[in-house]
Amino acid sequence: MKLARILILSAGVALAISGVAPLLERIFADSKPQVQLNVKNAQPREVEDVTQNAIVRDYTLAWQAISTSLANNTLQPLNENFAGFALDKFTQRVKDQKQNGLTTRIIDHGHKVDAIFYSPDGAAIELKDTASIETQVLDGSTVIHSDQAQIQYYAVLTGAEDRWKVRVLESTAK
Amino acid sequence: MGRLLAIIFGALTVGLIAVGTVHGSKTTHASTPDGAVQAMFDNVKGHDWHGAYAFVAPSSNVDEGGFTRDLAGRNGSLRTYSQLDSVNTRVLHESENEATVRTEIKYATAVGASFETRDLKVVKDDGTWKVVWPAEKEVNVPPQVIPVNYLRWDIIWRGAGDDWGAQNVENPNCRILSMHAVERDGALIIMGEVVNEDTVPAFISVGAVLTDSSGKDIAEESSFDKLSHVLLPKEVSPYRIDFPGIKKADVKSVRMTHNWMLVPASADPVIAVLHQRIEKDLTGRTVLKGELLNESGQIVNIPHVLATFYDNGGQVIWVSDAYSDHALLPQTPQPFSVALRDDLAANVHTYRVTVNHYSLNSREN
Amino acid sequence: MRKVIYTGLIIALCWFAEDCARAAELRVPQNAVAGQPLSIGTSGSGTLYLVGPGQVIKKEFKSGGSVDIKGEELRSAGRWIAVVRGDSNRSQVFWVKPGKPGKLNFLARPSRVPVARPNVISGVTFIFDQYQNLILDPTPVNFNLSVGGAGTTKTVTSREGVAWIDSASAPKAGAAQFVASVDDTSVARVVQQVAADPCERSFRMHVAGHTAQNIIVETDPIRDCSGNPVPDGTIVTFIQTDKTGKSTVDARIKKDTARAELPASDNATITMAAGVVLGNELHVGGR
Missing domain, CATH: 3.10.450.100 (NTF2-like; domain 1)
Structure with missing residues (x-):
C-alpha cells in the first residue's frame, strides 16, 4: 500500500516536472536569448573588451525586443533597440501583422555570433549570426505555421547615445 | 453734512499735494x-x-x-x-x-x-x-570707413532626414595643456590652460570632479567666467575652477571633464591689449592694468578681460578676470584693471591677457 | 494474407497521392528577388499569407492556380514563410534575395584631416538594393578621393555587404571630394584637408605702415612646410614690449596673412607666435 502511494507520488512529481520544465525553458528562452560572440575575425579594427560586452548586451536585447514585438505587435521595444532600415522593416512587419490579425512567436535557442567587420572609427560593427530559432506564426490563437531552423543572419550595429542599435538585420540562405 | 465732507476732502487733497511736493x-x-x-x-x-x-x-x-x-x-x-x-x-x-x-x-x-x-x-x-564730478570724456569717433574683411565660420549640419551614412562635421580637437591645483583662502582652486588645436572654432567647457580617498566623488564644478568659452583655431585660454570650502588634503584625485563643440563664430572684432603693466591701485592692491583697443568698426558692448599669470617655470599660478563696465568704441582705448593676489605678485614672471567680447549686434553672442 | 498486403499497398499509394496533391496546393519560388514579381502556386480557395522579414502580404485566392505578387510588393530580402489557409492549411519557407545595388551607405571619416598623413582617411561602404536590403554577394566598389581635380581611385570588392579602404591625405590642402560608387549609384562626402602648423622658416613679419599713434605690422603669407596656406582664422599673437609695458594683439590670419596695429613707440621689440611656432623679431624706433 505504501509502495503504491510512493509510486503515485513519484509519478505526480515527474508529471509536474515534465510540465514545468518546458515552460521554464520557454520563459527563459523568451526573456534572455543566449548570445556567444567571437571577435577574433573582426576587421580592420580589433573589438575592444568594453565594446564586446556592450555588443553582447545590446544584441541580446535586440532579439528580446524582436520576440516581444512580434508576439504582441508592439513597437516600443523595437524603438529602443533598432534604428534605420531594421527599425523601418520591423515596424512595418508589426503593423502588417496587426492589420492581418497575425502574431509571431519566436522561441530563441541561442546565437553563435562572429564579428566580421568593425569600422576603423569604431562607429559600426557587422555581425554574422547563426541562430537557432523556432518560429510559430499564429492567426489569432491558432498556430498556422511552425518550424525550427538554424538561420544565418547578418546584422549591422551602430553606436547610439547609450547603446548599440541594430541598423540592419537580414537573414540569408546558407 | 455734505458741505462739511467737501471741506474735509478738499483739505485732505491740499494736504496730500503738499506732502507730495515736499517729498519730490x-x-x-x-x-x-x-x-x-x-x-x-x-x-x-x-x-x-x-x-x-x-x-x-x-x-x-x-x-x-x-x-x-x-x-x-x-x-x-x-x-x-x-x-x-x-x-x-x-x-x-x-x-x-x-x-x-x-x-x-x-x-x-x-x-x-x-x-x-x-x-x-x-x-x-x-x-x-x-x-x-569729473565728467567722463565722451569720445566721438571721427566719421570714417574701417574696412573689415569678415571671417566667419558657418556650419552645415547633417539634415534631419539624412540617415546613418551621412557624415556629420566633427567636433574640434581641443586639449587641456596644463592643470595645477592649489589651496587658497580655504578653497581648492584648479587652473591651467586649454588650446583649440583644430582649424575650426570651438565652444568649450572645462570642469573638474574631486574624489576622496575612498574613491567617492565629493564635488563637481566647472569654469564659468574664468575661461574663454569660444576658442578660435590655435587659441589658448586659461581656466580656473574654484571649490570653496574644500581642502587639498581631503582630495585624493581630480578628474577633469570637458566638452568641445563646433560652433559658428566670427573672427572679429580684434581687441588689442596695450600697455600692460602690474601696479598698485588706489587702495594699494596689486592689479594688472592696461588699455583695450577695439580695432574693428563695431562697438563691443561688454568686454571681459582674462589674465593668466605664470611663474618663472612657465606654470600658471593664477587666473583672474574682470568685466569692464564701459563699452569699447571703435579705435578708442579704454582702461582696464584686473586684480592679482598680493601674495603672488612677487612670483609672477610673465602674464598673458585675452579679451572676450559680448556685442548686442553680434550673431554669436 | 496477399489480399491484406495488396489492400495495404493501395491505401499507402492513395495516402501518398493525396499528400502529393496537397503539396501541390503551395508552390513557392526558388529564386525570388526583392523588387521582382513573384508567383506562388496554389489550388482550391483560401487565403495566402506571406510573412517576410519586414512585411506581411495577404492575398485571397479562389480558383487555385497561382497568386501573383507585384515586384514593388516584395520588398524584403531574407527568410519568408508562405501560409495557405482555406480548403487545406499548408505552409512553406522560401528565400528572397536582394535586388541590384541601389543605395550606398558611405561612412567617410574624419571630416577634417591634416595634409600628408598616411592612412588617416577611412571610407566604409555598405551596399543595399533599392529596398534597403544588404547585398551580400561580392560587389566592386570604386572609391575616389580628389582635391581640385587631382586624386586617386581604388576599387574594392565588397565582402558580406561591406567594402572599405583607408587612404592617406593629400599633400595639398582643400576640400577633398571622397566618392564611393557602384555602377551608376554614387555617394559623395567632403573631407577637409587642412594645412599643418606654420613653417618656422617662412613665418616672418614686417612693418607695413604707420598711423599717427600706431605702427602696423603684417606677416608674409603664412604657409606650412608643404607650402599650403595656414587656414584663415588661425590666431597669431603679436607682442610689443617697450618701457610702457607689454602690448599684445591676437590677430587672425585672413587671406594668408595676419596684421596688427600696435602703439607707436620710440624703442620697442615686437615678436609673434602662432601656437608653438615663433616668428622673427622686429625692433622699431630709436637705437
Missing part, C-alpha cells in the same frame, strides 16, 4: 563732505538723476545728461545692466572749503558684483558741500 523736492543741503557724496549716490540708487545732479558742484562742468550717462551707462555697456548696490565713503582729507572722499561703489550686475573706487573731490559751495 528733497533737500540738496549737505552739511558734511561725505554726506554730500552719500546723498548724491542715494539719489542715483533711486534713479533720481535730477536729484543726484543737484549735489554736483557747478565747477564740475558737466551737464545733467552727461552726468546721468556716466552713472547709468552708455552704448549698451555692462553699466546699463547694473544697479547701484552700496556706497562706502571715507574722508581722506578735509579743509574748510574742500575735501577728498574715497568712495567705494558696489554695483550689482548680471555677472556678479562690480566694484569701483573713486577719490571724489568735494567743495563747499554757498555753504553746502557739493561733489566735483
Whole structure:
C-alpha cells in the first residue's frame, strides 16, 4: 500500500516536472536569448573588451525586443533597440501583422555570433549570426505555421547615445 | 453734512499735494563732505538723476545728461545692466572749503558684483558741500570707413532626414595643456590652460570632479567666467575652477571633464591689449592694468578681460578676470584693471591677457 | 494474407497521392528577388499569407492556380514563410534575395584631416538594393578621393555587404571630394584637408605702415612646410614690449596673412607666435 502511494507520488512529481520544465525553458528562452560572440575575425579594427560586452548586451536585447514585438505587435521595444532600415522593416512587419490579425512567436535557442567587420572609427560593427530559432506564426490563437531552423543572419550595429542599435538585420540562405 | 465732507476732502487733497511736493523736492543741503557724496549716490540708487545732479558742484562742468550717462551707462555697456548696490565713503582729507572722499561703489550686475573706487573731490559751495564730478570724456569717433574683411565660420549640419551614412562635421580637437591645483583662502582652486588645436572654432567647457580617498566623488564644478568659452583655431585660454570650502588634503584625485563643440563664430572684432603693466591701485592692491583697443568698426558692448599669470617655470599660478563696465568704441582705448593676489605678485614672471567680447549686434553672442 | 498486403499497398499509394496533391496546393519560388514579381502556386480557395522579414502580404485566392505578387510588393530580402489557409492549411519557407545595388551607405571619416598623413582617411561602404536590403554577394566598389581635380581611385570588392579602404591625405590642402560608387549609384562626402602648423622658416613679419599713434605690422603669407596656406582664422599673437609695458594683439590670419596695429613707440621689440611656432623679431624706433 505504501509502495503504491510512493509510486503515485513519484509519478505526480515527474508529471509536474515534465510540465514545468518546458515552460521554464520557454520563459527563459523568451526573456534572455543566449548570445556567444567571437571577435577574433573582426576587421580592420580589433573589438575592444568594453565594446564586446556592450555588443553582447545590446544584441541580446535586440532579439528580446524582436520576440516581444512580434508576439504582441508592439513597437516600443523595437524603438529602443533598432534604428534605420531594421527599425523601418520591423515596424512595418508589426503593423502588417496587426492589420492581418497575425502574431509571431519566436522561441530563441541561442546565437553563435562572429564579428566580421568593425569600422576603423569604431562607429559600426557587422555581425554574422547563426541562430537557432523556432518560429510559430499564429492567426489569432491558432498556430498556422511552425518550424525550427538554424538561420544565418547578418546584422549591422551602430553606436547610439547609450547603446548599440541594430541598423540592419537580414537573414540569408546558407 | 455734505458741505462739511467737501471741506474735509478738499483739505485732505491740499494736504496730500503738499506732502507730495515736499517729498519730490528733497533737500540738496549737505552739511558734511561725505554726506554730500552719500546723498548724491542715494539719489542715483533711486534713479533720481535730477536729484543726484543737484549735489554736483557747478565747477564740475558737466551737464545733467552727461552726468546721468556716466552713472547709468552708455552704448549698451555692462553699466546699463547694473544697479547701484552700496556706497562706502571715507574722508581722506578735509579743509574748510574742500575735501577728498574715497568712495567705494558696489554695483550689482548680471555677472556678479562690480566694484569701483573713486577719490571724489568735494567743495563747499554757498555753504553746502557739493561733489566735483569729473565728467567722463565722451569720445566721438571721427566719421570714417574701417574696412573689415569678415571671417566667419558657418556650419552645415547633417539634415534631419539624412540617415546613418551621412557624415556629420566633427567636433574640434581641443586639449587641456596644463592643470595645477592649489589651496587658497580655504578653497581648492584648479587652473591651467586649454588650446583649440583644430582649424575650426570651438565652444568649450572645462570642469573638474574631486574624489576622496575612498574613491567617492565629493564635488563637481566647472569654469564659468574664468575661461574663454569660444576658442578660435590655435587659441589658448586659461581656466580656473574654484571649490570653496574644500581642502587639498581631503582630495585624493581630480578628474577633469570637458566638452568641445563646433560652433559658428566670427573672427572679429580684434581687441588689442596695450600697455600692460602690474601696479598698485588706489587702495594699494596689486592689479594688472592696461588699455583695450577695439580695432574693428563695431562697438563691443561688454568686454571681459582674462589674465593668466605664470611663474618663472612657465606654470600658471593664477587666473583672474574682470568685466569692464564701459563699452569699447571703435579705435578708442579704454582702461582696464584686473586684480592679482598680493601674495603672488612677487612670483609672477610673465602674464598673458585675452579679451572676450559680448556685442548686442553680434550673431554669436 | 496477399489480399491484406495488396489492400495495404493501395491505401499507402492513395495516402501518398493525396499528400502529393496537397503539396501541390503551395508552390513557392526558388529564386525570388526583392523588387521582382513573384508567383506562388496554389489550388482550391483560401487565403495566402506571406510573412517576410519586414512585411506581411495577404492575398485571397479562389480558383487555385497561382497568386501573383507585384515586384514593388516584395520588398524584403531574407527568410519568408508562405501560409495557405482555406480548403487545406499548408505552409512553406522560401528565400528572397536582394535586388541590384541601389543605395550606398558611405561612412567617410574624419571630416577634417591634416595634409600628408598616411592612412588617416577611412571610407566604409555598405551596399543595399533599392529596398534597403544588404547585398551580400561580392560587389566592386570604386572609391575616389580628389582635391581640385587631382586624386586617386581604388576599387574594392565588397565582402558580406561591406567594402572599405583607408587612404592617406593629400599633400595639398582643400576640400577633398571622397566618392564611393557602384555602377551608376554614387555617394559623395567632403573631407577637409587642412594645412599643418606654420613653417618656422617662412613665418616672418614686417612693418607695413604707420598711423599717427600706431605702427602696423603684417606677416608674409603664412604657409606650412608643404607650402599650403595656414587656414584663415588661425590666431597669431603679436607682442610689443617697450618701457610702457607689454602690448599684445591676437590677430587672425585672413587671406594668408595676419596684421596688427600696435602703439607707436620710440624703442620697442615686437615678436609673434602662432601656437608653438615663433616668428622673427622686429625692433622699431630709436637705437
